[in-house]
Amino acid sequence: MTDEAPEGVSSRRAPRIALGGALKQSVLRFGPRSMTRNPVMFVVYVYAIFLAVLTAVPALFPDLTGAGTGFSRSYALAITAILFLTIWFSTLSESVAEAQGRAQAESLRQIRTGTLARRWRPDGTEERIEANRLRKGDVVRVGQTELIPLDGDVIDGAAEIDESMMTGESAAVLRESGGDKTSVLGGSRVLRGRITVRVAVDPGGGFLDRMIRLVEGATREKSPNELALTLLLSAFTIILIVTILTFDFMLSASGVVIVQLSTLLALLVCLMPTTIGGLLPAIGIAAVNRVSYANVVAKSGRAVESAGDLDVLILDKTGTITTGNRIAVELLAAPGIGKETLTEAAALASAYDETPEGRSIVRLAARRGAARSGARPEVAKVLPFTPERRVSGVVLADGHEILKGAVASIVALTGELPPDLDRAAKDAAARGMTPLAVSQDNRALGIVLLKDVVKPGIPDRLRELRMMGIRTIMCTGDNRLTARAIAKESGVDEFVAEARPETKLELVNREKAAGRLVAMTGDGTNDAPALARADVGLAMNSGTSAAKEAGNMVDLDSDPTKILEVVSLGKQLLITRGGLTTFSVTNDVAKYFAILPAIFVGVSGVAFLNVLRFTNPGLAVLATLLFNAIIIPLMIPVALRGAPFRPRTAVELLRNNLLVYGVGGFASAFVGIYALYELLSYLVVSPWIAPTIAAVAHLLGS
């Protein structure tokens, strides 16, 4: 394992990659077929080969290498070498990114074994069949310790299942027929119980297969945005080719200076957006990898990009915004009852209540000084919650009966609450809290206020989303009062209370009709249509197959809050592309100032462009070209990890990134080229390298 976790995401780390494999891949990519996939690098590739031939057999091109052309073989060789280096750096970045993906896929594929399945025949008998011969709709039985052959839904029985191979989560999960916890993953193992599963996919179409294919890049399709950028970069490359080609014709017709073809090709390659062109594939692959380290399976790279682009996020209240458990926050005693009495009674009433609400009452009482906190008090009888009485509590050894329950249920036993207490209970309800009454021997002692608790950190996350221009809508089945209170506390922009199962779909449709990009999370079969309709549908792994099938991402951790992380990853993907493109272009500006004076040697009017005061034109060109190559591997970490991203408004982001990538690209190129020039100047005169160059030059007969 490497120690570096990707920014902000921690669930699964980048697997160790086989560097040897990546190196090998990067060389294999030199084949012409794979080169054509990247238009910018393909152009460099063609030039490099052409120049290599020219250097090897100058006699083939007398017009370009003969007397009067200024052709220098050792110089051409150096340029050729740097051009190949440039290409290799690009293929290397892509290979490293893919190797990360492949390592991820490999760890997944280990799960895949030649499973035998027990298929149910319609006549009730069983047959043994290889898992890869199963078809969608088949029904299989899976017993204890057996592997589940393919993704499907439990139609009968219940079992504890180990999904750790896929999700990294070691605790077993419960899956049972009926309800929303029916889906099982192919490759997971039944720990306890036996289930009957209806297969939901054909072999190879399962969840795991899809994940493997995506991280391996086999199904990687370019997203519209990436396509548009590729097109723009290609157009820019074409213009530059025309610019330099026509410049070549003009120069040679003018006869002012004699410029070697190698220099012009070097100028052209330096000006072409090779940095972004070389890293573009790696950026896309790395983004999908980062999503999968977050334990989210994206069904397409496009989904990741859409996530960065959202306008509206529809969030479930329970589980996403709130922990889903109400927690006791306040104790209010009835007039004439001591605070201590109520605290003690509340603690006693909940002492055997194992629900999160009950535990929270005990904890609150303990904080308020209840004596018997923590320990289980001796009681005569425990009165569990029953649907009939709708209260729970204990009968103490001395015969006192202490109860707690909904206000209405306690009132049924005690008669009207004192007016002050009644008002307090109603007020609390109006503020979205849930009042419970506590009674002793049919006399009301006071009330306990329970509150839905917003998850820690959620208000901050929602504020960040608002800053990024993403509107959040909270969806809940609660009444308006409760919903409003939570909405206010968490800071969501809008809420829908008393939501029905179809509410989410209506919301998605409404927002999409207004031309917005919508994301939502969901797990139930009810959610499936909305998940399918949303631009980003993040399904929970614990949910039904239908939901997982409908969504375009699945969260293996089943944590609905994960959608916020996915949004950040999507943004990061776009910013990495934009930032590196800008970097690439402003780099080019600086390169002109190094190369143009080198071309116009002796033309005094152009000398003012020589701001770096280079005296050796040949070295200036080599230094610039070398910088152009070296910047690619230097930027690989940015491409793989993604540009650092902090949520803020778009204008602030633009200003910041213009400074970092625009001005940074401009300045770094000057500094880098200057440093390389000085280094080369030193090497050329150094006692051990100069003779080598001379020897090579001699060998080449230049």
Place this chain on the structure above:
Amino acid sequence: MIPTGTLPELILTLLVAAAIAPLMGQYVANVYSGGSSFWEPVVGRIEAAAYWVMGVDPGRPMTWKEYLRALLITDGLAMAFVFVLVQVQAGLPGNALGAPNMSWDLALHTATAFGTNTDYQHYVPETQISQFASLYGLELLMFTSPATGLCVVAALARGFTRRDGRIGNYYVDFVRTLTRILVPLTVLGAIAFVLLGVPETLTQAVHILPLTGGKEVVPLGPVASWDSIEFLGTNGGGFYAANAASPFQNPSAATNFVAILLMTALTFGTPIAFARLVRRPGEALPLVATVVTLFLVGLVLFLAFEGSNPFLPATVNQSSGYLVGAESRFSITESALFQFTSVYTNTGATNMALGSLTPMAQSVLLFGMFMQSTPGGVGTGFGTLLINVVLAVFMGGLMVGRSPEYLGKKIGMAQVKWAAGAILSHPFAILIPTAVAMTVPGVLTSAIGGYTPHGFTVLLYEFTSEAANNGSGMGPINDGTMFFNVVGALVMLVGRYVPLAAMVAIAGSLSTQAPHRPGSGTLKTRSLTFWFFLTAFIVVVTGLLFLPVLALGPFSQIVGGL
């Protein structure tokens, strides 16, 4: 330095121009949003008659393909008419000075030049065009070509506001542009010129007997109205060969002033008109700011480089500026402001000898024509700006991690494709013909007598001026040849119609999208950051593409420091 005493006049001129542009923007927006005019009863009937004659249903909006087809047909017919007219002008009336028929290649170049709003003149007006052909041919094109440009602004605006895939009816836009914008404003301008002493007559020439003996023929004509549409429509073709340096066309500092105002009126007004048409008047700010920045920085540099020539010995008195090539009846500031405005609005009228400018001043003019959105020609300059906006917004969107959008419409593959094509066409149209002219045997020698840095600048200027539909020319160059006529016509057509088609297509591709309400994650274009970004984007991209030729031309002319 330019004489400081002339600065108040310069600033006043700019301030008046700045006051007129918003009014003009408002007026233009009103015309395209179907507002009524002060002379509605009359103009409405004229238009109705025009629609009836053309068989147009003014209520039927067009898709972008229909719009573009209508545009091309209209322009094509007008150019074809002039192409024929100038080839038969000798036999037609109104030819008192006996202009001969033009050769087909010169006719092609002339018709294309006026039809594309370039007005590059390979002919000598005094001897090679009849008054009839000039009035009913060239001047016709001087009205239709800016009208075409303005229509595209309206089409672009509709692309952002509509969602039904329709961008308006071209014929309606075209007719309304003529009846409500160009014709009335030209009349106003012509009246001003007449009052300031510019001739306006149907007399074709006067014969005078100078004291020095012999006989002189002074060609005359409706010069004031020609002037008016020449500047207002950023045409720039001269009634006289000397153009605005001629005392008949531009007799005084006052006419010089009016000419500058006419050149800036529509060109600086269009961004404002556009923003009003898309119902977001505030969005004009970053656009105008960008254009004004490019314009003012260029102007300051131009004045600085024309203020004095550092290569002259100190004994030469340059306290009135570097006056070589400037008219003595204007101060250097007046000449330079006119000349600079003319090139940066892609009008192309000249009142100085561009070949006599200092090399860096020539670079400033060339760079303006490379950028084109400075503000550039009527309509098309704005269109070029918008194409840059599309690309800048796309890049900016990537940099803020958000799919790009502008004015509530997403900028995607379709828009980037067209914008890239338009941006691509400009260097193609300049660099390829320049390289060809340098390489084809004989062309270079016959045109500029072989390579010299200045000769190269002149050659580059010729094709740059044609590709940018500017029309100003730098001498000396022998460009009245078959090669320059045919290649030049081609360059002007590519320089005009490829970007125009791209603009209409962008409008069309946007017009099918449902508009989108921007949130805070959307890149706010109405911000200082975006203004800076757009300006830098235009300058950097232009610089990357054209720095080599600037080095080979004007930079190489510099001897011994700037």
